[in-house]
Amino acid sequence: EAGVVQSPRYKIIEKKQPVAFWCNPISGHNTLYWYLQNLGQGPELLIRYENEEAVDDSQLPKDRFSAERLKGVDSTLKIQPAELGDSAVYLCASSLAGPYNEQFFGPGTRLTVL
Amino acid sequence: AQSVTQLGSHVSVSEGALVLLRCNYSSSVPPYLFWYVQYPNQGLQLLLKYTSAATLVKGINGFEAEFKKSETSFHLTKPSAHMSDAAEYFCAVSLGGFQKLVFGTGTRLLVSP
DSSP, X not given: XXXXXXXXXXXXXXTTOXXXXXXXXXXXXXXXXXXXXXXXXXXXXXXXXXTTEEEEOTTSOTTTEEEEOTTSSOEEEEESSOOGGGOEEXXXXXXXXXXXXXXXXXXXXXXXXX | OOEEEEEOSEEEXXXXXXXXXXXXXXXXXXXXXXXXXXXXXXXXXXXXXXXXXXXXXXXXXXXXXXXXXXXXEEEEEESSOOGGGOEXXXXXXXXXXXXXXXXXXXXXXXXXX
């Protein structure tokens, strides 16, 4: 069974440019998460989807970050415009629906903002 | 709010030695506790979890952890380190399910021959 797929794996952009990350969850996983992992830190939840609905986006900086999961499968996380402080790894995870199912993580996208 | 503290950003052991990674939690109610491992350029993988059943939890790759309420600890151990155990380890806590994980800052385990 394929795991969580993320692309690109690495992205280098200049500040003020837009950037987008894509995530394809494990087949059948209705719940999808986006995390931010700064260097030397643990992951921090940005947003959680149940199917197409964002049920927890309290930690998403909505002035520059946006996310979508239009058909309840793939998801895109966007930053516009990017700032130097956005340099980090962006992780996607997915799980079966329900509160007691393990989260499976993708390899992440490492963003460098110059 | 719940949180976890991982003592030691780096732990070095020799191959075959005991591995002990420390995690203390803060929670006003009984929490769920997790240990994840992250290999270079890979996502996090669940090692084990505590869900208020047995206090000694066994996980994958020979790891285990013991929940000690009196010490608010959930330390990760492995009797004999292997070179392949070198990775970053994260402790995490959640309340009311597995969906709202709060991670510690991680401990990098270095294993020398």
